[in-house]
Amino acid sequence: MSKILPPGVLFLARVLPRLFSLPLLVGLGVHYASRRAGTKVPVWATLLLASASLPVYLVYRNLRKNARHRAEAASLGARFVPLVPSFGVGNVGFLPQMAWNRKFGYPGDGMAECLDATGSPVVNFRVLWQDIMFTTWPQHIQLILAADSGNYVKGERFQYGMDSVLGSGVFNSDGEMWKFHRGMTRPYFARDKISHFDIFDQHADDVIAIMKQRFAGGYSVNFQDLIGRFTMDSATEFLFGVCVDSLKANIPYAHNVAFPPPQSHDARAETANKFVEAFNEAMVNVAEREHLGFVWPLFEMFRDKTAAPMKIVNAYLDPIIGAAVEKKRTAELLKKEAAAEVEAETLLDDLLQSTSDPKVLKDETLNILLAGRDTTMHVMTIVIYFLSIYPDVCTKLREEILEHVGPTRRPTHEDIKDIKFLRAVINESMRLYPSVPFNTRECIHSTTWPSPDPNEKPLYIPAGSKTPYGVFFMHRNKELWGPDAEEFSPERFLDERLKKYLLPNPFQFLPFNAGPRICLGQQFAYNEMSFMLVRLLQAFSSFTLDEEGFAPEARPPKDWKNLPGRKGKDRFRPALHLTMYTQDGMWIRAKEADPMI
Numbered sequence: 001m002s003k004i005l006p007p008g009v010l011f012l013a014r015v016l017p018r019l020f021s022l023p024l025l026v027g028l029g030v031h032y033a034s035r036r037a038g039t040k041v042p043v044w045a046t047l048l049l050a051s052a053s054l055p056v057y058l059v060y061r062n063l064r065k066n067a068r069h070r071a072e073a074a075s076l077g078a079r080f081v082p083l084v085p086s087f088g089v090g091n092v093g094f095l096p097q098m099a100w101n102r103k104f105g106y107p108g109d110g111m112a113e114c115l116d117a118t119g120s121p122v123v124n125f126r127v128l129w130q131d132i133m134f135t136t137w138p139q140h141i142q143l144i145l146a147a148d149s150g151n152y153v154k155g156e157r158f159q160y161g162m163d164s165v166l167g168s169g170v171f172n173s174d175g176e177m178w179k180f181h182r183g184m185t186r187p188y189f190a191r192d193k194i195s196h197f198d199i200f201d202q203h204a205d206d207v208i209a210i211m212k213q214r215f216a217g218g219y220s221v222n223f224q225d226l227i228g229r230f231t232m233d234s235a236t237e238f239l240f241g242v243c244v245d246s247l248k249a250n251i252p253y254a255h256n257v258a259f260p261p262p263q264s265h266d267a268r269a270e271t272a273n274k275f276v277e278a279f280n281e282a283m284v285n286v287a288e289r290e291h292l293g294f295v296w297p298l299f300e301m302f303r304d305k306t307a308a309p310m311k312i313v314n315a316y317l318d319p320i321i322g323a324a325v326e327k328k329r330t331a332e333l334l335k336k337e338a339a340a341e342v343e344a345e346t347l348l349d350d351l352l353q354s355t356s357d358p359k360v361l362k363d364e365t366l367n368i369l370l371a372g373r374d375t376t377m378h379v380m381t382i383v384i385y386f387l388s389i390y391p392d393v394c395t396k397l398r399e400e401i402l403e404h405v406g407p408t409r410r411p412t413h414e415d416i417k418d419i420k421f422l423r424a425v426i427n428e429s430m431r432l433y434p435s436v437p438f439n440t441r442e443c444i445h446s447t448t449w450p451s452p453d454p455n456e457k458p459l460y461i462p463a464g465s466k467t468p469y470g471v472f473f474m475h476r477n478k479e480l481w482g483p484d485a486e487e488f489s490p491e492r493f494l495d496e497r498l499k500k501y502l503l504p505n506p507f508q509f510l511p512f513n514a515g516p517r518i519c520l521g522q523q524f525a526y527n528e529m530s531f532m533l534v535r536l537l538q539a540f541s542s543f544t545l546d547e548e549g550f551a552p553e554a555r556p557p558k559d560w561k562n563l564p565g566r567k568g569k570d571r572f573r574p575a576l577h578l579t580m581y582t583q584d585g586m587w588i589r590a591k592e593a594d595p596m597i
């Protein structure tokens, strides 16, 4: 993307000539033809013909495309994906509807109605004559992500929108570029980095100290905010070897605390906080582009909305990356004399084995920060929410943890692997509220997907279709998980339900994706979350929700109450940018564990 011209101007420069070239040609054609024929066509008629030419051409092109699709579907022995009920011409009414839902609805609102109306787990949204095949069916997602992954890409449009923040990093590239980035990042995650536990331990202590202090003063804490700081401090430390210390900055009080006690300012932490805020803002802005679709540049007519926050992000990161590159250079010079191997400590050190290009290094580390931070924060927030509203689960989990690790000892890798119920609680939380509930790909070559009903013909997917998929719906489908699919029941990952539902069909649970682009940090995330949860349950014996602590507009609306499923049951408001989070956080209190037990 150009740094000089704003996205909107570039967009118009690309689109306007395409829009006006046909009417212009037709107008000129009519003008000169009539002149040569010696007749005079009035100006209004010329203008009318010229302006009608574009819609006529578009309709013609669309009819031709439809005919081609019918023929291709027939030759593949396939049927069309059910169309959603129409929202006006070109289905454009669907867009404001979805925008409203994103702002005020529950995740999946709008799409749920489409799935219900057609009775099909896969539907075609077909907005502006573009096929958008939204699937929630495990076999289709398996094809997209794993079995036929070569036929699907993130696509240029997705990358163009993300480019000003994520560049060509692993999360935002396809093909050879993606292979290059994945290849240089993978080794770090393949190694067993025991030292991470040192990083987690120190920040976990900080979190618990803040919680204890707040509870002692009678205040609740925003667990999402605190744990977001924990994941940010941990991530920056293992990525760059420099911790942003966001846990040392001012920590917010709930909206209903009239006179929050003054907090001491740690100037360094506040600067770092600015980095965190700018990073968040940039993420929110690129997510908005994805939601607006290909016309997003029109909403950034005069300025690139990510430019200002990225300036702050860059000002923070550039010196860190510069210093690391310099250190590597010096080490290489020394090595010639003293052959001393430099042990790669941080992910940045590790990446430096593959490249010294500061832009590549920054793209890659920012991609990992994006991929790893909010996702992990969200899952831990949901776990603590469920432990708050289901105290029996909390008690059982705590007993298992104390049995394996005791009340104070620092957990090891082995402990964490052994506490099966802990992993089941984490899995169950990610099943109901996955960090990446919706995702999207584009299909390169025409193909077919098996029909969910095996007695029906397969489904036709034309080349160039968008293929968004919703693990959110798949994870809650009663056909796949049984009648209690909407209940929080971690035991389903351990008891007879595991054999009955999940084991025969492992692709119905995909919190980390699957196939060649499966989450690189899956193991890391389980370790980080498990470590923190063990520490929390050693320190506290129970959690409660502080519903008053949530700002009124962040509480679930009254008319959701008693609706079926989790939408009617849960007491927070889930929201989405690139990943899921909860509006205004998660305000909780906890009871300190009795140190004698």
Ligand code: HEM
Residues within 6 Å of the ligand: 170, 171, 182, 367, 368, 371, 372, 373, 375, 376, 379, 434, 435, 436, 439, 440, 511, 512, 513, 516, 517, 518, 519, 520, 521, 522, 524, 525
């Ligand atoms: C509970 C926590 C996490 C969840 C639920 C999660 C989930 C996901 C998902 C669904 C994707 C696929 C995105 C896509 O292809 O469009 C992904 C990709 C990725 N994740 Fe995670 N993630 C988590 C934590 C982490 C952590 C801690 C890291 C690193 C420190 C990480 C690094 C990555 C990377 C680098 C990718 C891109 C892989 C590629 O495209 O080849 N993730 N993650």
Ligand SMILES: *[C@@H]1O[C@H](CO)[C@@H](O)[C@H](O)[C@H]1NC(C)=O
Residues within 6 Å of the ligand: 420, 421, 423, 424, 427, 493, 494, 511, 512
């Ligand atoms: C949790 O889910 C993962 C898949 O992400 C699976 O490999 C693991 O066996 C599950 N563990 C438990 C205890 O549920």
